[in-house]
Amino acid sequence: xxxxxxxxxxxxDQTEFAYGGExxxxxxxDPDALTDAExxxxxxxxxxxxxxxxxxxxxxxxxxxxxxxxxxxxxxxxKGSYLPGESPPEIPLxxxxxxxxxxxxxxxxGPGRGST
Amino acid sequence: MSxxxxxxxxxxxxxxxxxxxxxWRSPEPKxxxxxxxxxxxxxGLATAYYLAKEHGITNVAVLExxxxxGGNTGRNTTIVRSNxxxxxxxxxxxxxxxxxxxxxxxLNYNVMFSQRGVLNLGHTLQDMRDIERRVNANRLNGVDGVxxxxxxxxxxxPLINDSPSARYPILGASLxxxxxxxxxxxxxxxxxxxxxxxxxxxxxxxxxQGFRREGGAVVGVETTRGFIGAKKVGVVAAGHSSxxxxxxGLRFPIESHPLQALVSEPIKPVLDTxxxxxxxxxxxxxxxxxxxxxxxxxDSYVGYGQRGSFSIIEHTxxxxxxxxxxxxxxxxxxxxGGIVDVCPDACPIVGLTPVKHLYxxxxxxxxxxxxxxxxxxxxxxxxxxDRPHELNAAFSLERFNTGHxxxxxxxxxxxx
Numbered sequence: 038x039x040x041x042x043x044x045x046x047x048x049x050d051q052t053e054f055a056y057g058g059e060x061x062x063x064x065x066x067d068p069d070a071l072t073d074a075e076x077x078x079x080x081x082x083x084x085x086x087x088x089x090x091x092x093x094x095x096x097x098x099x100x101x102x103x104x105x106x107x108x109x110x111x112x113x114x115x116k117g118s119y120l121p122g123e124s125p126p127e128i129p130l131x132x133x134x135x136x137x138x139x140x141x142x143x144x145x146x147g148p149g150r151g152s153t
Numbered sequence: 154m155s156x157x158x159x160x161x162x163x164x165x166x167x168x169x170x171x172x173x174x175x176x177w178r179s180p181e182p183k184x185x186x187x188x189x190x191x192x193x194x195x196x197g198l199a200t201a202y203y204l205a206k207e208h209g210i211t212n213v214a215v216l217e218x219x220x221x222x223g224g225n226t227g228r229n230t231t232i233v234r235s236n237x238x239x240x241x242x243x244x245x246x247x248x249x250x251x252x253x254x255x256x257x258x259x260l261n262y263n264v265m266f267s268q269r270g271v272l273n274l275g276h277t278l279q280d281m282r283d284i285e286r287r288v289n290a291n292r293l294n295g296v297d298g299v300x301x302x303x304x305x306x307x308x309x310x311p312l313i314n315d316s317p318s319a320r321y322p323i324l325g326a327s328l329x330x331x332x333x334x335x336x337x338x339x340x341x342x343x344x345x346x347x348x349x350x351x352x353x354x355x356x357x358x359x360x361x362q363g364f365r366r367e368g369g370a371v372v373g374v375e376t377t378r379g380f381i382g383a384k385k386v387g388v389v390a391a392g393h394s395s396x397x398x399x400x401x402g403l404r405f406p407i408e409s410h411p412l413q414a415l416v417s418e419p420i421k422p423v424l425d426t427x428x429x430x431x432x433x434x435x436x437x438x439x440x441x442x443x444x445x446x447x448x449x450x451x452d453s454y455v456g457y458g459q460r461g462s463f464s465i466i467e468h469t470x471x472x473x474x475x476x477x478x479x480x481x482x483x484x485x486x487x488x489x490g491g492i493v494d495v496c497p498d499a500c501p502i503v504g505l506t507p508v509k510h511l512y513x514x515x516x517x518x519x520x521x522x523x524x525x526x527x528x529x530x531x532x533x534x535x536x537x538x539d540r541p542h543e544l545n546a547a548f549s550l551e552r553f554n555t556g557h558x559x560x561x562x563x564x565x566x567x568x569x
Contacts, residue, residue, distance in 0.1 A: 038462050073554040077554035082405065083407065086399075087393070
């Protein structure tokens with residue numbers, strides 16, 4: 038169970054919240070000017086990273102307001118919340134990481150490796 | 154490779170079962186292969202098997218970062234059905250169903266495929282209208298299906314709560330009689346043994362960390378056991394499709410979610426079919442060992458942790474107890490999670506990529522197990538011929554640019 042901090046209401050159980058997917062996807066100003074591939078990219082393509090993820094949550098059973106959360110998708114540890122329109126907290130990328138994947142996956146020591 | 158038979162069983166019984174051969178070899182990887190399959194789950198092993206069997210391509214390696222049967226193939230709730238709504242999906246899943254029906258004989262390995270029927274319950278008038286529509290669509294596509302009323306459901310499943318005063322009363326169900334369950338580990342082991350017998354190298358504990366490209370085409374993979382050359386690379390790495398796509402510089406319309414399941418303590422036979430409910434969202438069957446096998450929904454958030462939230466389990470068990478109040482005293486034995494790669498239209502991506510000689514088979518979401526043989530069959534054809542089989546032509550990556558989505562979300566008998 039995640040404990041998510043709503044910037045307005047404070048820390049609450051995950052069951053109060055609705056997940057809103059990847060954050061910082063900006064709707065193109067002029068969709069008519071885009072190619073099908075660019076429009077498809079905006080609509081459907083997602084980073085879906087293993088590791089650091091910036092995502093939207095809505096406080097559905099609370100103040101009903103939306104905000105952003107930085108969470109690790111392997112450990113599920115939440116780094117913090119920030120308001121829409123704010124920049125995410127700056128965190129340096131690990132060297133050599135592939136695009137769309139912001140933690141290194143060295144053999145044998147990636148977090149969360151090994152199945153139970 | 155000796156065949157399994159009543160005679161081999163008797164012969165090995167005489168030597169106290171000490172001389173059984175290993176089901177597959179564990180060779181050192183060669184320097185290069187005609188085809189490298191990334192991911193040794195059911196779909197990847199089936200791909201290798203059909204590459205060898207249908208296309209005569211035997212210089213193949215399957216690279217598995219963990220062990221065979223340790224990923225989603227060994228974590229699902231083993232349900233097999235083909236009662237999807239749309240033509241494209243039905244054709245693919247029905248091909249799979251036909252392969253399931255002969256699979257144990259074909260592989261010479263008992264995958265314990267049991268066609269005990271799959272019920273999808275309806276709890277509202279709209280549910281029943283959707284069920285009628287889906288069953289009619291199935292029958293037009295040559296897939297078996299019948300609509301049952303409450304009494305008929307109760308006759309099939311005597312323990313079910315058919316009270317009209319239930320919070321979600323059972324108004325009826327669709328039944329696919331040819332649906333059922335299979336032993337999921339045996340599917341992985343059977344395909345591994347079958348592929349190995351035809352010359353495929355199965356290499357476990359070998360994680361792919363990157364693709365090597367020359368002139369825009371893939372020429373091999375970087376792994377934890379060094380570089381392995383390949384004329385063609387097929388990626389079937391459910392749970393990590395986006396991670397591997399990113400290694401090739403591709404973006405996929407996939408989000409990875411935790412999906413949980415649980416089993417009870419073994420009890421005497423009480424349920425001889427599969428019961429699924431869309432509205433209350435739970436599904437349940439009883440394994441041959443006697444445990445109740447219960448499936449839960451996905452967590453809404455992206456997660457690679459192979460574990461989900463307790464609230465999902467709670468919700469699922471509430472649904473199961475609504476249907477089977479008697480099960481309130483059954484204790485649960487184990488609970489686990491897997492990572493499912495979900496596409497926006499709840500249909501897979503099976504086909505070519507913008508990178509030459511790199512093929513992907515992914516995005517099966519919460520229901521990939523049932524597709525294992527059909528997926529391998531179609532993907533093997535795609536890799537061998539460098540073009541999709543007619544079964545998977547519609548499941549291209551391009552459909553997210555053209556807009557020709559195959560919307561099985563909610564349409565395909567169960568909410569995804």
